[in-house]
Amino acid sequence: MNGEEYRAVVEKIMSNGRHGPYAVARSDELGSVTFSLSRDVWKEKRQPETGTIVILGQIIKKRAGWRAQHGRFARPSDEATARSN
DSSP states (O other): OOSSEEEEEEEEEETTOTTSOEEEEEETTTEEEEEEOSTTTBOSSSOOOTTOEEEEEEEEEETTEEEEEEEEEOOHHHHHHHHHO
16 A cells, blocks of 8 residues: 555445445544545545445545545455555
8 A cells, every 4th residue: 555545444325415425434543434436536446335345545534534635445455565564
């Protein structure tokens, strides 16, 4: 993982949020992190499912909690990078 990216596990998918579909994931470092499933944030063709491990980046703190501005599925290369650190 590069820079300010965090590994998280998807806990909840909300398909009808006020600002469109979004997901809530849990990170060991940050706790709960919300991210949009719109194309400008979620970079994969398929949407994640509950229990999926994702990589979240460009994290900002809002009044209601942490928000990720970039998200993708975890890849095998993420595991290799984490082991080498």
